[in-house]
Amino acid sequence: MRKIRVEEITKEVSKMCIKANCDLSEDVLKQIESFKENEKSPIGKDILEKILLNADIASEKQVPICQDTGMAVFFVEIGDRVNIKGNIKKAINEGVRQGYKDGFLRKSVVKDPLIRDNTKDNTPAIIHYDFVEGDKITIHFAPKGFGSENMGKLKMLKPSDGIDGVKDFVLDTVNKAGPNACPPLVVGVGIGGTMEKACLLAKKALFRDLNSYNEKKHIKDLEHELLLKINDLGIGPQGLGGRTTALKVNVETFPTHIAGLPVAVNLNCHVARHLTVEI
Amino acid sequence: MKEININTPLTLDKVKNLKAGDRVYITGTLYTARDAAHKRLVESIKEGKELPFDVKNSIIYYVGPSPSKPGEVIGSAGPTTSYRMDDYTKDLLNLGLKGMIGKGKRSEDVVKSIVKNKAVYFAAIGGAAALISKSIKSSEIIAYDDLATEAIRKLYVKDFPAIVVVDSEGNNLYNIEVQKYKK
Numbered sequence: 001m002r003k004i005r006v007e008e009i010t011k012e013v014s015k016m017c018i019k020a021n022c023d024l025s026e027d028v029l030k031q032i033e034s035f036k037e038n039e040k041s042p043i044g045k046d047i048l049e050k051i052l053l054n055a056d057i058a059s060e061k062q063v064p065i066c067q068d069t070g071m072a073v074f075f076v077e078i079g080d081r082v083n084i085k086g087n088i089k090k091a092i093n094e095g096v097r098q099g100y101k102d103g104f105l106r107k108s109v110v111k112d113p114l115i116r117d118n119t120k121d122n123t124p125a126i127i128h129y130d131f132v133e134g135d136k137i138t139i140h141f142a143p144k145g146f147g148s149e150n151m152g153k154l155k156m157l158k159p160s161d162g163i164d165g166v167k168d169f170v171l172d173t174v175n176k177a178g179p180n181a182c183p184p185l186v187v188g189v190g191i192g193g194t195m196e197k198a199c200l201l202a203k204k205a206l207f208r209d210l211n212s213y214n215e216k217k218h219i220k221d222l223e224h225e226l227l228l229k230i231n232d233l234g235i236g237p238q239g240l241g242g243r244t245t246a247l248k249v250n251v252e253t254f255p256t257h258i259a260g261l262p263v264a265v266n267l268n269c270h271v272a273r274h275l276t277v278e279i
Numbered sequence: 280m281k282e283i284n285i286n287t288p289l290t291l292d293k294v295k296n297l298k299a300g301d302r303v304y305i306t307g308t309l310y311t312a313r314d315a316a317h318k319r320l321v322e323s324i325k326e327g328k329e330l331p332f333d334v335k336n337s338i339i340y341y342v343g344p345s346p347s348k349p350g351e352v353i354g355s356a357g358p359t360t361s362y363r364m365d366d367y368t369k370d371l372l373n374l375g376l377k378g379m380i381g382k383g384k385r386s387e388d389v390v391k392s393i394v395k396n397k398a399v400y401f402a403a404i405g406g407a408a409a410l411i412s413k414s415i416k417s418s419e420i421i422a423y424d425d426l427a428t429e430a431i432r433k434l435y436v437k438d439f440p441a442i443v444v445v446d447s448e449g450n451n452l453y454n455i456e457v458q459k460y461k462k
């Protein structure tokens with residue numbers, strides 16, 4: 001068994017919060033760059049240029065790319081040969097507390113959804129745990145802004161709705177979001193499982209690298225086709241028209257019940273922050 | 280596409296000159312307000328209380344900035360999604376609010392009220408928050424301090440970049456432009 005002290009986790013999480021919010025990852029930057037070359041709309045092209053310029057400024061000054069530094073979402077994979085010394089949930093939340101304070105990141109969390117007092121330290125984080133083989137802990141982090149989060153949707157389709165039903169639902173969700181989710185988007189789609197599993201899959205899809213594809217051929221094809229169809233909607237950068245509505249569609253699937261076909265769509269904006277660290 | 284420099288206050292003659300699609304650079308005063316501040320502003324209006332700033336001919340910027348680093352005027356400060364303010368907007372437009380800066384669609388009701396009151400809705404680039412901050416030269420909290428990022432700030436901006444989305448005649452740039460690129 002490999003021992004990992006929780007202080008180490010806190011330290012890593014704190015650093016991740018700052019880095020993810022100030023440095024847009026290479027995969028996202030490259031994708032924006034390549035779409036910019038092909039953007040036909042003059043307004044759209046100008047916006048993509050400004051978005052890239054903004055990322056440069058943020059990285060250089062180490063300030064947040066976007067003022068909405070999100071709710072802190074984690075997927076944590078814990079190896080079966082790891083012995084954690086202390087409470088991992090507390091450790092991650094402490095890391096968020098420190099990172100959001102030290103990095104001058106915005107505290108955007110309210111304690112109660114109806115009373116709405118700010119917790120003033122951006123906790124609690126949303127943490128999903130998974131147990132895997134090995135002697136490491138892998139922490140995937142994404143600060144999730146709510147302009148895009150608010151435009152997400154879940155639908156419990158019938159099995160007979162099939163793949164066409166899935167496509168229609170994804171396109172409809174992106175179309176209804178229009179300019180609100182800060183396009184160009186990264187579109188996360190979860191298909192299968194139960195109600196909550198589909199949502200979790202859609203969220204997980206947003207953590208994937210933009211250069212990755214689903215391993216299953218029919219799902220990879222679906223990712224590809226959905227991206228083309230979404231970009232035919234004409235919504236464009238910031239919803240002001242153009243051919244760049246989404247940078248990537250990532251789809252994740254899971255076995256489901258004979259009676260169901262759950263589909264969830266989780267949208268991310270062009271500030272598609274995601275970062276992974278292994279401890 | 281026209282490029283227009285405007286100075287606040289945003290008087291009627293200036294509003295009438297702005298058309299959907301115009302690129303504007305705003306110099307002068309903006310007031311920040313988002314969800315929680317709007318709720319309080321409109322409650323004050325209903326209770327007949329005085330508002331923390333004169334709404335007439337002013338521009339509200341929908342933003343909740345990140346904290347400023349030492350030596351900086353403000354943190355990152357891009358627009359937030361506007362539709363969440365729709366329920367409160369009519370009351371402010373009726374008091375003479377002339378401009379709003381945000382991102383995303385407005386309700387039909389708000390667009391009607393923009394036309395009726397001869398106002399204008401601008402969009403700034405959502406997510407370009409570090410870039411936009413460069414045009415903010417001073418920032419001072421003038422009300423609702425307890426709301427932290429959601430407090431009302433008086434900003435002085437120079438050449439703040441925005442685009443006219445809904446003009447005082449109700450033309451809507453979102454609808455116009457998307458049609459051109461739809462397949």
Ligand code: SF4
Nearest residue numbers: 066145147182269406
């Ligand atoms: S949707 Fe994304 S880019 Fe837009 S304001 Fe929110 S976090 Fe920023």
